[in-house]
Amino acid sequence: MAKMLPQKERTLDVYLNVGAQVRLAKDAVGKAYVALGKVLSSVELKKVRRALDLLDGAVSKAENRMFCDHPEISGKGYTSVFYGTVGMEARSQVEQEVLRRAKKCAEDLFMSP
Numbered sequence: 001m002a003k004m005l006p007q008k009e010r011t012l013d014v015y016l017n018v019g020a021q022v023r024l025a026k027d028a029v030g031k032a033y034v035a036l037g038k039v040l041s042s043v044e045l046k047k048v049r050r051a052l053d054l055l056d057g058a059v060s061k062a063e064n065r066m067f068c069d070h071p072e073i074s075g076k077g078y079t080s081v082f083y084g085t086v087g088m089e090a091r092s093q094v095e096q097e098v099l100r101r102a103k104k105c106a107e108d109l110f111m112s113p
Contacts, residue, residue, distance in 0.1 A: 007069055010065070010066075010069050012066075012070055012073070015062075015066045015069075015070075015081060016081060016094075016097060016098055016101060017101055017105075018062060018082075019081035019082045019098045019101075020098050020099075020100075020101035020102035020104075020105050021102070021105055022055070022059055022062070022082050023082070023083075023084060023085065023086050023098065023099075023102050024086055024102050024105050024106055024109075025055065026052070026055060026056075026059075026085075027085050027086050027087070029048070029051060029052055029055065030052065032048065033045070033048045033049065033052060036048055059082045059083070062082060063079075063081065063082050063083075066078070066081065076094070077092035077093065077094040077095070078094055080092060080094060080095040080098070081094065081095075081098055086099060086102045086103070086106070
């Protein structure tokens with residue numbers, strides 16, 4: 001099981017990487033949800049919806065922790081670190097960086113031999 005980093009190690013760089021990975025995961029699970037909807041009943045599909053809801057709850061906590069760990073970033077475009085899709089157009093420099101990292105993460109996951 002993963003262990004939470006101590007506060008001094010939870011740098012903005014760590015949060016940006018986590019945000020990139022979370023966006024990628026949310027996109028993948030969301031697409032799986034839509035695809036599975038074609039072959040599963042609504043009762044069966046509830047488990048996948050629950051996974052998305054649990055992920056959303058964890059993302060909310062991560063965002064809150066990021067702003068507690070780094071109060072200096074409040075109001076500087078960091079609200080988009082964990083939210084949005086990887087296929088969207090960046091609305092800020094922070095989001096552009098998160099999307100760049102998400103693309104790199106996807107390449108590492110799916111393009112590596």
